[in-house]
Amino acid sequence: MRWNGRYDSSFGYVSAQGAPLVDLLDPRPGERILDLGCGTGVFSAEIAGRGAEVLGIDGSPAMIEKAIALHPGMTFIVGDGHDFTVADRYDAVFSNAALHWMGRDPMAVIASVRDALQPGGRFVAELGGAGNCAELIAAMLTAWREYGLREPELPWFFPTPAEYATLLEKGGFAVRLLEYFDRPTPLDDSPGGAADWVRVFGASLLAGLPTEIVEPLLRRVNELAAPALRRETGWMADYVRLRFAAVRR
C-alpha cells in the first residue's frame, strides 16, 4: 500500500478526530511507547510531548521519510505490523487509524505487538469497525459492477467488537475497554467528495484500471454516494470506529 503526499493536508481529520485516544493511552514521562502505523508522526510527537520516549513504525517508506523531516530528533523506522521486532520491550503500543490496513493476518499483528510489550504493557488503539464506510463502499461496489469490472478486493479489515476482542484474548491480552461507535466525519478538505476519498484510501483499487475509465467511474461513485453522504454543508464520511485498551497478560 502506498500513501501519497496529499495525506496530511487533505485528510488531516484522521489525526484531528483521534486526538483523545492519547488520553486513553495516558503516556507518562519516561515511558517507552511504540506508535504502530505512525504515518507522518502526528501522534508520535504528541505522545513524546508528554515526556515519553517514542518509536514510530510505519510500513510506508514515504511516510517515515516525512515523519523524520517533520519531527527532528525523534525515531521513526519502516516496519510491517505483521512481523516487526524490537530489541527492547515497550511499556505501551499505540495505534490510530492503522490496524484496519493490517488485515492480511490480524493475529500476526497482535502477536508482534505482544512480543514488543513487557508483561502488563498496554495496547491502546483505534481502527475502523464493522460497517465502517458502508455507504462509501456500497457506492464503489455498485459503480465497479456497472462498469463491468471484477468486484474489487477491499484492502481493509473492519472487525466487529466481538471479533477483535476474541483476537486480542487469543493473542494473550486482557481487554479492559472496548468501544464501538459511529463517527460521521466531514470530508472538509475534499471538494471531490467520495471520489477524493477513493483516490486516497482506495488508491490500490484504482491502480490496475484502464486510465480512461477512472474519472467516469469516480464520478459515478459520487452520484451513488451523494444521497447518503452529501449534506448541504459538504460531504460526510460514514465512519464507524472501534477503540480499545488491552493489557498484555
Ligand SMILES: C[S@@+](CC[C@H](N)C(=O)[O-])C[C@H]1O[C@@H](n2cnc3c(N)ncnc32)[C@H](O)[C@@H]1O
Ligand atoms: C490512515 S494512516 C494513520 C496514520 C497515523 N496513525 C495517524 O493517525 O495520523 C494509516 C497508516 O498505516 C500504515 N500502514 C498500513 N499498513 C501497514 C502495515 N502493514 N504495517 C505498518 N504500517 C502500515 C500506512 O502506511 C499509514 O501511514
